[in-house]
Amino acid sequence: MSVLSFRLTRRTASVAALALVGLTSAGCTQLRSHQGYVVDVDLVNSVQPGVDNRQSVLQTLGKPTLAGQFDQGDWYYLARDSRNLAFRNPRPNAQITLQISFDQQGTVTAIRRGGLDQVASISPDGKTTPTLGRQRGFFQDLFGNIGSVGAPGTGGGGGANTGTGRTRP
Numbered sequence: 001m002s003v004l005s006f007r008l009t010r011r012t013a014s015v016a017a018l019a020l021v022g023l024t025s026a027g028c029t030q031l032r033s034h035q036g037y038v039v040d041v042d043l044v045n046s047v048q049p050g051v052d053n054r055q056s057v058l059q060t061l062g063k064p065t066l067a068g069q070f071d072q073g074d075w076y077y078l079a080r081d082s083r084n085l086a087f088r089n090p091r092p093n094a095q096i097t098l099q100i101s102f103d104q105q106g107t108v109t110a111i112r113r114g115g116l117d118q119v120a121s122i123s124p125d126g127k128t129t130p131t132l133g134r135q136r137g138f139f140q141d142l143f144g145n146i147g148s149v150g151a152p153g154t155g156g157g158g159g160a161n162t163g164t165g166r167t168r169p
Contacts, residue, residue, distance in 0.1 A: 075102075
């Protein structure tokens with residue numbers, strides 16, 4: 001093997017290693033995402049209780065993210081910024097919840113702001129929901145109904161007709 005071919009293979013290996021390091025480090029880049037309403041602070045601050053109504057809020061802030069179904073039907077504007085690394089689940093970094101309440105005539109009565117403190121953190125327990133009561137295993141689920149189908153008193157057809165054309169008394 002000549003010195004020239006050894007240098008080429010060494011250079012090729014170092015370029016390949018550098019490319020591999022670049023690709024793996026790109027997988028660890030922090031991803032940012034925004035979901036929901038795009039908040040313009042000046043527009044939000046321009047909405048005043050007792051002055052604005054549903055129509056003026058709609059023209060100023062746009063359609064709400066969701067509207068309450070009960071009482072006066074409060075409007076909610078929600079925005080969330082999240083970050084995550086590669087394949088991990090996103091975690092909220094910032095959240096804004098804007099609740100606008102109206103009276104019977106449709107006039108703004110209150111504006112409440114919430115933040116990241118309203119984010120509920122839950123941790124599911126595997127693939128099952130824990131319940132109180134009887135724990136059933138695989139075989140109980142598989143063979144548990146044997147003998148109960150068609151048994152008298154279970155509503156399963158329990159022998160009113162024996163197939164001979166006669167009915168039981």
